[in-house]
Amino acid sequence: MSAARDVQQVLARYVRAADNRDGAAMSTLFVPDGRVEIFHHQGGKPVPLGELEGAVAIGQAVSGMMLPHPPRGWSHHTTHDPIIEVSGDTATIDAQFIVYNTVGHEEPAGGWPKGARGAQGIVQPIEAGYYRASLRRVGSVWKIATHQIIHDLPVAVPRP
């Protein structure tokens, strides 16, 4: 497959790892000294919110800092309209993202009501922004060197 397709699929595996809360899978997508940098977009003038250094710490953040899914819940980190540039063994990808939470209704003891039809539950977009990543080819595999998450919305960090 083309280098651009390979780069796009790294981001596809990134969102799978996020939704599976799979820190080990996330860690393997980054070079050992990879970085995640988080920003608030602020109408085009991004303000830094925090960062993670190293593939190990990035994996630990996925397993430990992201909330587990609630009962009957799941999430979908989705990406859109990638702009990919490849130059030899380095590449960049700029993509829009939307994050959805889904929560299924609990089936009543007597089954769904008579008129019910189709999916039963809620699909709600909760986050949006841009991912801007730089990648390096290590052997035949593309890995993320720096991954910027630029949130449209302000982000609250829980207080003790």
Add this chain to the structure above:
Amino acid sequence: MSAARDVQQVLARYVRAADNRDGAAMSTLFVPDGRVEIFHHQGGKPVPLGELEGAVAIGQAVSGMMLPHPPRGWSHHTTHDPIIEVSGDTATIDAQFIVYNTVGHEEPAGGWPKGARGAQGIVQPIEAGYYRASLRRVGSVWKIATHQIIHDLPVAVPRP
């Protein structure tokens, strides 16, 4: 175009056929003995909900089992972040999906209210999950052999 692009476009035609409720178009995307398998994701431990066997039956389900769009209504089955693997004349694609229903407001007899501007109606995400398909190349055309629909949300089947 590349095989990966061709495979992605089969899924693009699949969602067009679903939204057009076009059973004939859907049927042509599958090999004659193709299958659709429907699951509830259950937090990563999929439970089978039902299946359809054969391109003809799959087309009939689109035309006959999916509800027609309501007045001023439409749907968009959208897919995201495909992971595609091609090996000779076989391929797999794993994609996230979100389904939206849209319903336009009815224009008042005297026209839209004075302050109204832009699109008038509702865009609502109603389903989410994963599509996991295997494909075969038949001549120069990729066709779906098995298509798994893995719903995040539980699905109610109408009772008589």
Add this chain to the structure above:
Amino acid sequence: MSAARDVQQVLARYVRAADNRDGAAMSTLFVPDGRVEIFHHQGGKPVPLGELEGAVAIGQAVSGMMLPHPPRGWSHHTTHDPIIEVSGDTATIDAQFIVYNTVGHEEPAGGWPKGARGAQGIVQPIEAGYYRASLRRVGSVWKIATHQIIHDLPVAVPRP
């Protein structure tokens, strides 16, 4: 990169220009005599709503006719499931689109409430439909010749 990828990235730059309200960037994506044609989908029987002629006018419409983002607001024009056909120096792309508005909550003077965690604000899908564009290769660069925007929802034009 492949011609199909190049064509897809023109649309990726189109949505960036729309969300940045960047008329100059939008203008450069079109051939000088390019056109935008806007329709209401009407359940598959599109009705023309208006059109723009020329790259200059198209850029001016982005800068002048689209509302600026509100305080703490942004938008994401996203596209999905492109069907791309390339023939020599011409190409077509058919894609689904969803437009989201996002508006961040204003952080209270004393900081976010104690239980707050994650993104604070609203992500709302407001428009949906299809983009259908034809492109021409000018030197090594693909440019949009005709861009059709086919809205699912009726569109209100402000009255004086």
